[in-house]
Amino acid sequence: MIIVVIVIVAIIALVALVVLGIYNGLIRARMRTREAWSGIDVQLKRRADLVPNLVETVRGYAAHERGTFEAVTNARSMLQNAQGPADSAAANNQLTQALRSLFAVAENYPQLKASENFLALQTELTDIEEKIAYARQFYNRNVSEFNARIQVVPNVIIANMFGFQPFEFFEAAEEAREVPHVSFQAPQPPEAPQPPEPPQPPPAPQQ
Numbered sequence: 001m002i003i004v005v006i007v008i009v010a011i012i013a014l015v016a017l018v019v020l021g022i023y024n025g026l027i028r029a030r031m032r033t034r035e036a037w038s039g040i041d042v043q044l045k046r047r048a049d050l051v052p053n054l055v056e057t058v059r060g061y062a063a064h065e066r067g068t069f070e071a072v073t074n075a076r077s078m079l080q081n082a083q084g085p086a087d088s089a090a091a092n093n094q095l096t097q098a099l100r101s102l103f104a105v106a107e108n109y110p111q112l113k114a115s116e117n118f119l120a121l122q123t124e125l126t127d128i129e130e131k132i133a134y135a136r137q138f139y140n141r142n143v144s145e146f147n148a149r150i151q152v153v154p155n156v157i158i159a160n161m162f163g164f165q166p167f168e169f170f171e172a173a174e175e176a177r178e179v180p181h182v183s184f185q186a187p188q189p190p191e192a193p194q195p196p197e198p199p200q201p202p203p204a205p206q207q
Contacts, residue, residue: 022158029146033167036139037085040170043132044079044092050128051076051095054121058102061112065105072098085139085168092132093173099125136170143167 055069075095082088106112147166150159158164 018154019158022155023162026146026149026155026159026162026164029142029149030164033139033142033146036135036142037167037170039135040085040088040132040139043128043135044088047092047095047125047128047132048076048079050121050125051099054099054102054118054125057115057118057121058106058112061109062105068098068101068105072102074098085170089170089172096173133172136172140169140171143169 051072055072058065059069072095075091075098079088079091079095082091106118112118143166149155150164150166
């Protein structure tokens with residue numbers, strides 16, 4: 001009888017250890033995924049904060065482009081109010097498209113393209129876009145791993161018991177993955193004139 005009790009207690013203890021191990025593993029995976037999302041969130045806020053300065057800089061040269069400015073401002077507002085990765089991704093993609101239109105306007109103003117302030121904003125925006133792309137890959141990799149872990153047996157049992165939910169992916173639209181940019185090319189110096197060819201000697205008289 002005592003042996004049976006010991007065996008039962010040992011089995012219960014083993015099951016409890018397995019459950020505890022799975023639970024702790026899911027908790028750590030969830031924390032890593034949330035930390036990965038915070039990296040994207042920080043860069044999205046940096047991008048949104050950059051937009052007003054960018055708009056005002058372009059407005060100083062092209063004040064009549066009201067429709068473009070409104071589209072960028074509205075897209076920025078959507079990004080700031082977005083909730084969750086999927087919603088934020090959609091808003092960020094819309095802001096990318098609006099910024100493309102803004103940079104298309106800038107192409108028509110050489111003085112704007114040469115402005116140091118505009119160049120600095122362009123460089124900062126490019127840096128933010130690159131960091132968003134890296135953070136997106138890191139986050140989505142963690143999401144993929146976590147979502148897979150809560151679907152396999154026996155993890156799915158523990159996940160359902162403790163209310164673990166899958167994370168949303170942060171997806172960039174295919175056309176939005178390219179960083180919007182304006183080409184800034186320094187003027188090329190004029191080509192140096194070619195020296196004149198030396199005069200050719202007259203042909204020798206025929207014998």
